[in-house]
Amino acid sequence: MTPRALTALVAARLYEQRRLVLYACAAALVVGLLQPREAAGPVMFCSFLGILMALAQSPGRYPHLDRCEQSAPLFGRELARAKALIPCVAAALATTIYAAAASVRGAPDAVLMLPIALAAVVAATLTALSATLRLRGSRAFYVLLAAAASAIAYVLAVPAHSPLAEFGFCAIASFLALRQYGEALARYDPI
Amino acid sequence: MPLLRMRSASFRLGSWSVAPVTLDVEPGELAARTFASAREAAVVALMAAGIVKASSGCVLIGDFDPRVQSVHCKRIAGFVPHEPVGLEERDFAAYVAYRAALWNVEARLAFERASALRTALGDMHEAFALPFIGALLAGPELIVLDRPMPAYAERILRVAGGKAVLSTHTNVAAARAFRRRDALRATPA
Numbered sequence: 121m122t123p124r125a126l127t128a129l130v131a132a133r134l135y136e137q138r139r140l141v142l143y144a145c146a147a148a149l150v151v152g153l154l155q156p157r158e159a160a161g162p163v164m165f166c167s168f169l170g171i172l173m174a175l176a177q178s179p180g181r182y183p184h185l186d187r188c189e190q191s192a193p194l195f196g197r198e199l200a201r202a203k204a205l206i207p208c209v210a211a212a213l214a215t216t217i218y219a220a221a222a223s224v225r226g227a228p229d230a231v232l233m234l235p236i237a238l239a240a241v242v243a244a245t246l247t248a249l250s251a252t253l254r255l256r257g258s259r260a261f262y263v264l265l266a267a268a269a270s271a272i273a274y275v276l277a278v279p280a281h282s283p284l285a286e287f288g289f290c291a292i293a294s295f296l297a298l299r300q301y302g303e304a305l306a307r308y309d310p311i
Numbered sequence: 312m313p314l315l316r317m318r319s320a321s322f323r324l325g326s327w328s329v330a331p332v333t334l335d336v337e338p339g340e341l342a343a344r345t346f347a348s349a350r351e352a353a354v355v356a357l358m359a360a361g362i363v364k365a366s367s368g369c370v371l372i373g374d375f376d377p378r379v380q381s382v383h384c385k386r387i388a389g390f391v392p393h394e395p396v397g398l399e400e401r402d403f404a405a406y407v408a409y410r411a412a413l414w415n416v417e418a419r420l421a422f423e424r425a426s427a428l429r430t431a432l433g434d435m436h437e438a439f440a441l442p443f444i445g446a447l448l449a450g451p452e453l454i455v456l457d458r459p460m461p462a463y464a465e466r467i468l469r470v471a472g473g474k475a476v477l478s479t480h481t482n483v484a485a486a487r488a489f490r491r492r493d494a495l496r497a498t499p500a
Contacts, residue, residue, distance in 0.1 A: 191389075
């Protein structure tokens, strides 16, 4: 996949979802101002936003983009990487705004919490992406799995005081989730 | 050599399935096929464009199997969906740039080609014209139309030029409009 195709695909989706991204950023700003000191805030709340952004990639919400992507000469794994980037960019933006708002409110460790929150948010978002290609129980399972990934990341980073373990866990979870999503997308028949 | 070969190609989703389809489309041929339901027509068009993989039977697009070489198939077949796109004329340039990027067509060339096609399609509504122009941008050898509007048949076939065209329909009159040369050599499996 060329960088041009990747950019076009991500930009087109983000443009279509601009309102959703804006609402997510506004919500992150408000919660960041209200709850600046607790690490659970950015990790849990921004993971929740990431899961919502991931679910917004479900087929059928933007049919003309879906059809273009499905008929484009792209491999399933290439399309998966590009589609995974969209909610990750949106969720990362919301997380950064949360950290900025918390920093403005005088939270001393807001900037330090940013990489911890970002790692958890990316892992949760990528895990939730697999839910977009599934229905009912299986869909709910992936959403719960995404929430669990975020909770485990929080436990490793904050109560266990081991940010490195959290980064390692999130890297592995993200890798597996992206691989799973790519395989599901390659098998997916858009009927 | 046929550009598209479908041999008892069927698709199954739960208890619902598409009856096996067998057809050949040669280069330059205009082929139109009628189906009992809109869903069946849509699925066959998607299979012919390499977007949906047949559950049983065989589909070959220019000798490539969509189950293994879907990227090659999608370079040969351009798919035009039935649903109109929710875009307006002012979105034309952005839409062309987007399609050109996904199909790796040079932006300037794509825009020139798209502008010429838009002029050739005349007053065809943009919601139907844009997907058709988008499908033609990368110069596919086979154009697959999912239930196109018969009112646009003449313009679509004129613009398609000498390319092979396969269209799926739910009524015979619409299929007849897209089968002027009666070139379909399809036989029920």
